[in-house]
Amino acid sequence: MITVRLEPENRDLTIDRAATVTQLLHKLGRKPGRALVIRDGGLLTPDLNLKYGDHIIVRDVGSKG
Amino acid sequence: MKCKRCQVPAVVALPSHHTAFCKDCFLIFARRLVERAIKEHSMFTLDDRILIAISGGKDSLALSWQLKELGYNIEGLHIDLGIPESSPIARAYTERFCAKTGIPLHVIETASLGLAMCDVKRRVKRPICSVCGQTKRYLFNKHAQENGFTVLATGHNLDDETSRLFANVMRWDVEFLSDQGPVMPAEKGFAKKVKPLFRLTEFETANLCFLAGIDYGYAPCPYSSKASFPIYKKLLADLEDIQPGRKIRFYDGFIKDGRPGFAPRGETTVDIEPCTTCGYPTSAGECGVCRLKNVMRDA
Numbered sequence: 001m002i003t004v005r006l007e008p009e010n011r012d013l014t015i016d017r018a019a020t021v022t023q024l025l026h027k028l029g030r031k032p033g034r035a036l037v038i039r040d041g042g043l044l045t046p047d048l049n050l051k052y053g054d055h056i057i058v059r060d061v062g063s064k065g
Numbered sequence: 066m067k068c069k070r071c072q073v074p075a076v077v078a079l080p081s082h083h084t085a086f087c088k089d090c091f092l093i094f095a096r097r098l099v100e101r102a103i104k105e106h107s108m109f110t111l112d113d114r115i116l117i118a119i120s121g122g123k124d125s126l127a128l129s130w131q132l133k134e135l136g137y138n139i140e141g142l143h144i145d146l147g148i149p150e151s152s153p154i155a156r157a158y159t160e161r162f163c164a165k166t167g168i169p170l171h172v173i174e175t176a177s178l179g180l181a182m183c184d185v186k187r188r189v190k191r192p193i194c195s196v197c198g199q200t201k202r203y204l205f206n207k208h209a210q211e212n213g214f215t216v217l218a219t220g221h222n223l224d225d226e227t228s229r230l231f232a233n234v235m236r237w238d239v240e241f242l243s244d245q246g247p248v249m250p251a252e253k254g255f256a257k258k259v260k261p262l263f264r265l266t267e268f269e270t271a272n273l274c275f276l277a278g279i280d281y282g283y284a285p286c287p288y289s290s291k292a293s294f295p296i297y298k299k300l301l302a303d304l305e306d307i308q309p310g311r312k313i314r315f316y317d318g319f320i321k322d323g324r325p326g327f328a329p330r331g332e333t334t335v336d337i338e339p340c341t342t343c344g345y346p347t348s349a350g351e352c353g354v355c356r357l358k359n360v361m362r363d364a
Binding site for chain 2: 007008031032033034036038042043044045046047048059061062063
């Protein structure tokens with residue numbers, strides 16, 4: 001299980017399984033290049049693997065006014 | 066994925082540039098995009114006094130940080146719009162950032178002019194985004210002119226610029242298409258305006274903030290839900306996914322080959338004169354902000 005915090009809405013959710021950052025973004029309905037993906041205070045590129053128990057922040061970058 | 070420059074693990078992937086970077090190399094890449102924009106369009110030099118419009122969002126903070134790093138003579142101006150849901154948050158981020166970086170900050174509260182946007186929205190029938198934009202442009206320009214700044218810089222990024230260009234094309238708005246670009250020269254009482262981040266996408270400015278340790282505000286304006294630019298942004302982002310690099314080629318191509326075709330032919334018929342009340346340049350006798358103040362006083 002992977003724990004995800006969605007920003008800027010600060011909503012928490014869990015994802016059963018996502019092998020890579022790309023898969024995680026796909027499950028969240030997001031695309032690389034439109035959100036920062038952060039683990040342990042560092043940025044992740046779309047190709048990187050995720051593991052069970054990861055805590056991930058997905059921060060949308062689009063300004064909304 | 067490895068950094069294209071130094072082969073260590075990358076932290077930012079940039080399909081539009083067919084590349085990926087580690088932290089240090091991304092910061093070099095971003096700095097070079099800003100330096101290129103400044104040089105290519107003769108935006109300003111180290112001798113200029115630059116006023117930066119700082120909203121507290123990622124773009125204006127990234128711009129301020131980058132220009133400070135490059136050694137330019139900068140000061141910030143924040144407009145507190147008087148919107149209870151978002152203005153205090155935006156102002157706090159701005160003040161914290163400027164205190165931390167040592168950038169002199171000026172703050173103007175629109176409420177002190179009788180123009181708190183929450184009140185304006187209730188009393189004016191025009192779209193609030195249009196009224197708010199007009200008020201901000203007025204205050205930024207007036208502050209720059211009255212305080213000896215030679216350049217006014219804003220944090221508009223590539224997504225802002227291409228979505229605006231796309232919207233202007235969809236309306237065939239010849240007047241806006243004739244002067245859209247990263248530089249608007251000083252003329253007729255208006256300060257020179259520049260957009261040094263126009264080569265960076267909002268994804269890139271967000272990465273710049275993260276990697277430079279810039280804490281920026283997320284609070285969106287509660288009145289912006291009906292703005293049309295986000296629609297065009299999404300359409301262009303979808304196109305960029307299919308054709309990486311399309312946005313910058315669209316914009317560069319417009320500046321080089323498209324915009325000259327929309328240039329005014331012959332003398333313009335619009336006379337710009339000082340506002341009869343405040344002296345701000347206008348074509349309407351009394352400027353839009355003074356008329357707005359009158360409406361709010363009479364309400």
